[in-house]
Amino acid sequence: MLNSLFITTGSAAPLSISFQFFTPLYFAAPACFYLYITGFVQEKKTIEKRDFLHFIPAAIALIHVIPWPGSAVLDWNLIVTQLHADGYHSLVAKSGLFPSSIHFVLRPVLTVVYLGLTWFAVVKSKILWKQTIDPATRSWALFLLKIATFFQLLGLLPRILRNLSLPIDNSVFVVINCVCLLMIILYSLHKPSIFYGFLLVAIDWNKNEWKEKLVSDHITTPDDFDISEIIKVPGALSLSIKKFNLSEEQVLSYSGLIKKEMEDNCLYLNQDLQIIDLAIRVNIPVHQCSFVINNHIGKNFRDWINSYRIAHFLQQYPILADKITIEAIAQEAGFKNQATFYNAFKKEKGIMPTAYFSQELKAQDLF
Incomplete structure (x- = not known):
């Protein structure tokens, strides 16, 4: 969002900082998403040494953005102009050590590959009917997986529209975005308990000890329970x-x-x-x-x-x-x-x- 703001306003100076700073983080995001979801699926609480191999693309991106001695001076006015034209897919100017294709080729490839790996891990684990996984954990993992899949694929849509010679700012596309965001917000307001223990206060409403407490304290109605x-x-x-x-x-x-x-x-x-x-x-x-x-x-x-x-x-x-x-x-x-x-x-x-x-x-x- 910050990069988009600078690109839209044509602010080359702040973009030269934010763009380079967030580039390694963006390349790390698909791996983080994969490890987060598979952590629920495989019931893992720690990262193993081999898991750090997933961050090789992020390391490459970090090497890419470092201003190495003797490297050519980057033309950020040109970069802003090209990014403003059609996002990362129109970036031809050099933005670091490696060719600009690191953005409009490697980034989409990483997104698709890690989405595929994540869904494969979820389907293979049979999380939808696996009894050992807590229902609240299952609901949160699947909710996050669906939402993240939608938005990550949405990020690839401009590339598809460009190949089909369709305008990216198509009104139908904007309406679909707004409707989907509204549905997500309404669902979150309707079912806020899905966030407890993951984004909000760590409360597990389904743990048996609380049910046992209700019985031991002779509590039969929600009004008797002390939050x-x-x-x-x-x-x-x-x-x-x-x-x-x-x-x-x-x-x-x-x-x-x-x-x-x-x-x-x-x-x-x-x-x-x-x-x-x-x-x-x-x-x-x-x-x-x-x-x-x-x-x-x-x-x-x-x-x-x-x-x-x-x-x-x-x-x-x-x-x-x-x-x-x-x-x-x-x-x-x-x-x-x-x-x-x-x-x-x-x-x-x-x-x-x-x-x-x-x-x-x-x-x-x-x-």
Whole structure:
């Protein structure tokens, strides 16, 4: 994009730097793409020594762009003019040590060869029905493979159009580009979980330990699940305060601010309250807010706000029990549904509400 900007504006001086800088990286891109996808397919986590052979074209490109002593001075005004005419396919002027064909011949060849090798590896591995590969990993690898294939082949389209004597700026071609980009964006917005663990926060929604946690904690609805527990890195509870750049005084101060904000404004009555909302109100980072709640207050965020809601429920129950149902009182206390309330109550008090109130009545009768 940067090179295209300089080519379009005819800026020879900045192009002479960006063009040469990005050339080796472009020649390395097909190999990186191949190694990245095959890493998923073959479940490899390291690069072997033989894999570095794939970067020979990038090394050749690096040799090409180095201004060797005694080499001819490059005419960047001419290079800009030729690139502006028809991209890399019209470049005849010398751009480095080797002939200009290194751009309009070797680059397309590398793209096609590595695309073919990547698809061959994917088909050969039977990744579409291989059970050992995590579904999220499979979805991400195939999504990236399809998108990258489309755009890399799209980059070769000008060469095909030129051979067919068709204009590169054909309106149909532009419309197809825009429609495809729009479809990719819509798909990404519709299914953002495909990026988790790869481009975004490293969350694996399909791991069995989280399903086991739901069962062990008697969690039956999504509202019971605390997202702040997932986003913590493994072993976060054992991390020292120093790793969060917090002093003991800051932890105590943050704890006081968090509790004060929660209690003074009765934030727990908001059924949609999330930890990010609380962090914004007290003006501290979310990960530090989560750390303070988990390690200083001693509960995860969901259990902590539910303890406030249970306390509010117990205060309101004697007043409202004759007027509305238990579920309605629980809803006013901040619980979204009946299942969430009963799970939280049992977790907080150890027994269900009916048994709890029976014990209370018996205790009152004894006195």
